[in-house]
Amino acid sequence: MNTDDFSFSKCEWKPRKLTELYATDSKEIVRIYADGVYDLFHPGHVEQFKQVKAAFPNVYLIIGVCSDADTLKYKGCLPVMNEGERLKMIDQCRYVDEAYISPPFFPTIEFVNSLKADLVAHDSLPYNSPTADDCYAIFKACDRLLETQRTPAISTTSLLNRIIDDLERYKKRQIIRTNVIM
Known part of the structure; x- marks a missing residue:
């Protein structure tokens, strides 16, 4: 895809908020980031990606696949499928535009901004981190969380x-x- 197509390449990039994106019928690309372990890739994962792609007319979906080491550290066990296998499954999903391994296990505004992603997609359930009751609370608070529904x-x-x-x-x-x- 030609980077000239992205709105952030024409001027200094600034993330758009969820209410701002819903208030316009723009056909501009909306960059959305989602992350997870994505072990035993299944229909629930695909449904999440479909929900994200359907949220706006032109979505570029970026997926971060958590590393084996971080999954062991934060969840206490290794996934069944190794990170290479999980990344390969995500890469082959038609809804995913970009995928990579080893994002921060708990996403930060700085990391999401480095991807030039407007929004983060995740379900609304609180997701505990070592420093917060819900690592997605910061995205909720600044109107940058696109809530997806679990299957x-x-x-x-x-x-x-x-x-x-x-x-x-x-x-x-x-x-x-x-x-x-x-």
Whole structure:
């Protein structure tokens, strides 16, 4: 994409607020950042991206995929899929315009501004950080949070619980498959 198409390339860039963007019917590109671990990439992740892309007529979606090290540090466990695999899945999603690994685990205004992103997309649930009850509160307070809705009945946690609940059946299946291949 030609950077001349971006409104920030024509003058000094300044983020636009959510109410400002809703108040206009401009066709200008709205840059939106979302982040996450995105382990076991599933329909809930895709739905989040679809919601973001549908929010305005011309959205450029930037995804930050949290690193394995940060996920271990802040969530206490490693993802099932490694960061390279997770980044590859995100990169292949048609709704994503740009993806990269290892953003700050807890986004900051400075980081989002460095991406020249107008908004941050996330659900409205508080997300605890070591320094705040909700690391997205700063974006809510300055009218730069685009609230997305979680997809009912699907999450990485629910997928892992399904596997754990039926672990013996999966073990037997793998033993059968391994014996057939050998």
